[in-house]
Amino acid sequence: MDIKEHTMTANSAYLDLLDLHLSESLSDIRGMPTQRSRNGRIYWYDRYRVGSDTKERFLGEDSPELNAKLKFHKAHKDDAKARKERMSSLARIMTADRFLRLDKTSGSLLSAMAKAGFFRLGGVIIGTYAFRAYEGELGIRLSVEQGAYTQDIDIAGFEHLSVAISETDQASPKADDIFKDLKFEAIPAMPNEHIWKWTQTKGEAVVEFLAPSFGSEESTKYLPALGVSAKCLNHLNYLIRDPIDAVLNYGSGVLVKVPSPQRYAIHKLIVSERRAEGPSPIKARKDRMQAELLISVLAQERPDALWDAYQEALSEGPKWVARLESALQKMPKVSGVLNGLKGAEV
Template sequence: MNRHSALAHAAYHDLLRLLLDDRVSDLRGTPGRVERGARAYWYDSYRVGSEVRKTYIGEDSEALRARIDRHQQLRAEAQARATERARLVRILRAERFMSLDPTTASLIAAFAQAGVFRLGGTIVGTHAFRLYEGELGLAYALDAAAQTGDLDIASFERLSLALDDRTEPPLQQVLRDFAFDPVPALDNAPAWRWRQTRGQALVEFLTPAFGDEGIRPLAALGVTAQALHHLNYLIAEPVHAALVYRSGVLVQIPRPERFAIHKLIVAERRAGRDRIKAQKDRAQAALLIEALAQDRPDDLALAYREALAQGPKWRERLAAAVEKLPAPLRAALPG
């Protein structure tokens, strides 16, 4: 397992901090806290003529409250911050951070600009795995981070409805601007996959299944999604990440320990029908488990125990998956 230098690791986390500062530097009105059930959310309330509009900022946290408290200062520092972000991206490129292909990177940047990640969208799949390079300071080998044309975005259906906000411009318009068309689904169901007409890129929208798998609406994103089991575990408590593109793009990805354990589950589900993808899933899980066992063993152990608590089918699949791991990695997981 190779690691990036301490300089690269520090530059990445500085870039991420500046992107999080940017998120609250352009508030147009008065920030306000709204409680819904056990959770609380912040909105930017402002007037357009006689109408009061609200834009979702993010879920309440100590870090977000601290940024909101100094949003006037952050606004005044916006230009200096942009210059520093560009410098940090140059450092990361010089340190051989891997970047996405221009088509995918520009599409993700457009999604971020429209508010996809602010409104709960989470990158999953191989593109999320690549973004752990900065989070964990990993220097990927070419075969470990081979690119795919598929971009998977997951979000909770209930959260998407509860936020009472929408992407702007509408996400379907963004997709069409990038020459994506909806892929017809079976039985005249709403499309949840979009394919680029001038290339091979594919965007899929996913949501956790609570009960039967099927097609569900994601109101905040203005799209429909395929509901899947096990996804609830994966995208719970996601983390922010910085995409090394232009002067940095703020996105959202699953927690790395949850991603690793989820990949073990997915590998077992695929084992009988897609051996090549199952091998890739195990390889990604193994690399992350090795890194987490060194840097964040408590987080890894907690995620593993939470997966075991999901029920007998999870325990059965995890037991089979863990048996296929090298002995040192099996030892890193709690018994």
Template structure:
């Protein structure tokens, strides 16, 4: 039997993380300039900050409409007045989390996430995926990760829905490609069409990639809101549906967006099988390890969320079920846990 060594963060660390996340969300809401405008698309409602500059009306995307976002926006004036005190509190909470042993984001990744956050990448639908996102579940789930669990593959991946990017009517304040060049990343043109959706670090092995769900062929597609192109991949729509906010522990924290942990776990089972026999086969071991850890933890703490995510994936057709069954055949303990949740 494999011992996954699940250790909880202290109660003070868990409270500090939730407070830090709340303060970052309030910081975002405090930037409201004009009035809140609701726009309806495809059964969803999106909120915008609508304001005038000279004789022109401008719109700034705020996020999908939720009661929590509405409440924060309603308190924008008060939140703006509390900016100085909030900044001090964020610094104090970040120091407390470091003292409690929460693993921080390395300098290179942290500076990249901060630059992307300031440019609006996460506000406009960008979601951090892969091992970089996995590391941030330590705060969301209140657990302590070993450094081996967080060993980077060298990739920092971002994903977004193409249709959302097209329909938002807003754009990043600085192109990610320009940010990456400043941070010493070189563009890597595609083999066939020369489109650029990934960048390689000039002096290291890190690779930044932009991805989008494939609804058909896995081709390169534009993400207008983010100002980049992205490689379309199957199964990614499942992973980035209904993402959550998280704080990367760099400086006083960076507010970003990551997948839901239960969807991340099930998606890793699918990706692990997809990589078997391919050039990325070595990564499938890490995929299964991350999935096993999250399934074991979520089965204890969030069994309903995990059961819903697994049932959703199983309901999507024989190809999905085959991928899951193939990975779980190598993971009998994880298979047994999931089988008890979904009859």
């Protein structure tokens, strides 16, 4: 597969822009960053007072990266204006090197959701919009065909994390208000129904919220931190575990969460077989194309991470193994790449 790369200047611009957005996301800390332990994991909150009440705002799960950003914020909290100007300049460098840009509809919507806290509070973009984010993460130049626009914006989240976060923090403004302002309407727009899908009133854009399922896909779950219901889908638990930060190219950039590229690639192999069994053979081919590109790059750049993601998927059970084997039978080159990682035998 012919893989093209962005220039070193554009790659550096992306990484600098990501760092600045992460710093910007902490620039509105109002009080004292505070740790809280939940289910064996440590999370950071902005703890501050409003009158006689104590409030908490979710910042993220504890990590060396978040700790570094908190220290950076403390040292540079007065640099907001210069940071914004630098962000705009870096975004222009990326565009000049042909980083794919979001269209106005998706860019406006994702920007509004980012400002409302959807990605800070556990929302993870999946699907083609996540794939486009790997252009910066991996330094690869996507063609128009590879990163082709889709009318579907899919956002997933864990129910248990959303419940925990919602005790102290929730997205604001709420999803209903954002979608109303941007001329989207709920489906189904009926009282007492769980709403997990919105469509553009004068266009074809569709937004769906999803949550991991471990069996039936006929139910929905409520994600209280995001204020939305989500349709249950299998395999999502694997996909959105340990997401990464990314910036999408719109305006001066939109900070979002996406799956790690190695999980995305392996997940696409599985999903391609599910689509092949249903009415979406064209989407199955697109899934395989995205998986092949990412696996080709990751086998060279991050072989250990790719190997671990592949082995984790194989350990999920016989149905996962069967779908992976079926997908790889259609993709002998990709099968060879995966089998060649650490001399593995599948």
